[in-house]
Amino acid sequence: MHIQPNFRAPAPANCNEPGVSHLLHTAQPAAVSLYPENAVIYAQGDAAGPLYYVEFGTVRICRMSADGRRQITAFHTAGEVFGFEVGAEHQSYAESVDGAGIRTLRVNRSGDFDSSLLKLAVRSLARTQDHLMVLGRRSANERLAALLLDLAERQGSTGLVHLPMQRNDIADYLGLTFETVSRILRCLKDSRIIRLSSVSEVEILDFEALQAMCD
């Protein structure tokens, strides 16, 4: 589970985000821990405090309601920071999606890199607000389109998109059922907008069409 400090992680695409590199150098980053598929990074109710930096892989942030319905509030990929919490306890829980390398940042919250933290928190807020629009006002087709474009952008905007998460995760992120996700991918395929080279590999054939679905 723990990797020695001499472990060489692939350089994350966006470690040059404003603030992040500074943070990495000042926040006494721990060694990279490898969380295998579905491993819990922190649980609902755990003590909050440290932040987490994604070195590689994908992380899902989830909330579970009392009756078992799950909502994934975010996916985090290389270069992103997560773990912000209001109180002493985590309201959400975080899990590795596909085997992820995570650095724990023990942040001195009264230091001068608070402004980096603020930027990161506000970025999370903006992303979450975007997603609110998707869940509140978009049809199932449009939700899938938005996700595919989001993933494409994060992965470098080539036409080839990798889906690290399975249908169930996509559904719980988009507020749908996994059957609907499956059907809509089918539908996009039939309209020649995407190609499914495998279950987890999507080739975007018609960027325009996807963007038109999102405005």
Next chain:
Amino acid sequence: MHIQPNFRAPAPANCNEPGVSHLLHTAQPAAVSLYPENAVIYAQGDAAGPLYYVEFGTVRICRMSADGRRQITAFHTAGEVFGFEVGAEHQSYAESVDGAGIRTLRVNRSGDFDSSLLKLAVRSLARTQDHLMVLGRRSANERLAALLLDLAERQGSTGLVHLPMQRNDIADYLGLTFETVSRILRCLKDSRIIRLSSVSEVEILDFEALQAMCD
């Protein structure tokens, strides 16, 4: 529109939130501006920078998609701070719902009260994540129940809840249509869970029932 500094605003219920009072004293707060019903506080595309402190009244934060669908991402009431933005321009727009008194905070972002700002931003994030669960995983009934309980809590948890916003706003906040909002209020009334003394005044008769709908 502008009120002189000697204007006496009713003391907001939660101005003793951690960080806020400190912020108010150090961020050279301007005089309270009164924004009448539906007045724009800032528009999509406006230059971001200052933050806004709600002295009284209610503010809605909105996003509009290219095809005209609107999502209200938050309502802010007395004691809350809004206006956080990632880039140089506002991605959302803010409007007064019912006549609101707003103080503009010209925040020195590299100062030592960044940690207050961080707390406020993270609080907004947590609230938005809660709302994601509501939009992604809850039925129309449950969404209304969640809103009523949220408003009740903010207004002091007496059984009497005031709805400062109209049906259209509620709908755009909850990802529904205003007809559905109307119907469900009717339904809650018929089940003796609430009473509608007027269009904008709700009396909660059965707290338990509402809470059971939210878990």
Next chain:
DNA sequence: CGACCTGTTGATTCTGCTCAATCAACGTGG
């Protein structure tokens, strides 16, 4: 091989939307 898990597909149901009519409250102008 069989058990299991993930994904796909089909049939049916149902929730919430669309379209439309009606009503109440309010303001304006004659």
Next chain:
DNA sequence: CCACGTTGATTGAGCAGAATCAACAGGTCG
């Protein structure tokens, strides 16, 4: 004062999109 227009809320009828329930295919692992 009343006729008129406007705006927001309510209610109804019918429809569509997504959920639910169910069957089945393919892959993996014991």
